[in-house]
Amino acid sequence: MKLYFNPQSRAVIAKWMLDETGAKYDIAPIDLQKKQNRQPEYLNINPAGKLPALVDGETKIFETVAIGLYLGDKFPAAKLAPAITAPERGRYLSLMVFSTSQLEPALGDALGKVETMPQRGWNDYETTKDLIERELGHGPYLFGNWFTLADIMIGSMFIWARMMNAPSGRPKIESYVDRLIQRPLAFKPPS
Ligand SMILES: N[C@@H](CCC(=O)N[C@@H](CS)C(=O)NCC(=O)O)C(=O)O
Structure with missing residues (x-):
């Protein structure tokens, strides 16, 4: 997995979620001053040009909540999310x-x-x-x-x-x- 990240952004929330899962991942730093988030390469991952975004193999996810929902389901052993069938x-x-x-x-x-x-x-x-x-x-x-x-x-x-x-x-x-x-x-x- 690769997290597109800048420490002055909501990507810190996605990083916290990733860290709580215990999963291994790479950080792809994005320089907002240089507008790297507005380059076609990054827009191909997050068409809104915002941080954070997560790439997992062929899967691309943007919006912090969507990243959280994905991680909670991908790492059930971390027990950070109720299972689909759980009453919660x-x-x-x-x-x-x-x-x-x-x-x-x-x-x-x-x-x-x-x-x-x-x-x-x-x-x-x-x-x-x-x-x-x-x-x-x-x-x-x-x-x-x-x-x-x-x-x-x-x-x-x-x-x-x-x-x-x-x-x-x-x-x-x-x-x-x-x-x-x-x-x-x-x-x-x-x-
Ligand atoms: N609702 C989005 C908000 C994302 C967002 O606004 N990100 C800001 C950083 S906190 C951003 O990328 N700003 C740079 C820009 O708009 O160029 C989410 O939660 O992912």
Whole structure:
């Protein structure tokens, strides 16, 4: 497998997921300043010209969530994703997709001080945080004691917010972030 990577990008999320699987892979560095991500060679892998992307033999995957879903299924022994037949599977898929389709744009609205228009498909950030707090329940992870790739996807959004000096303001979410960044393979905000 080859991960197209730049440390100043969402590719750090894909790298964390890959590292948690324990799989061997190569890093293909992409220089965003030099716009290597906009060269035809790379557009052939990710037509949107964005990082990350993963290549596994003949398989090319772009979108961070898609990479996570692929890895969770490819490495069942790592137990980072419920099996297709498991009762937790539906909630897992939902939370994975929710991370970038609702949480990320809600956070983006809040950081950009833009009023959320629910007709665009996501709720405002405060409502979204309420949902995450409910989903966390008593924790420590979204599936209780079971750490999954959904924790990486959801948690990364809040780690990123902390890196932007915009912590969630929710003690429950921030202690979740503390737990996640204590994991040895997680990317971390500078201390
Ligand atoms: N929804 C996409 C977002 C990807 C994305 O926006 N990547 C940024 C880096 S974090 C990028 O490649 N920007 C460079 C550019 O647009 O030229 C995903 O999760 O993969």
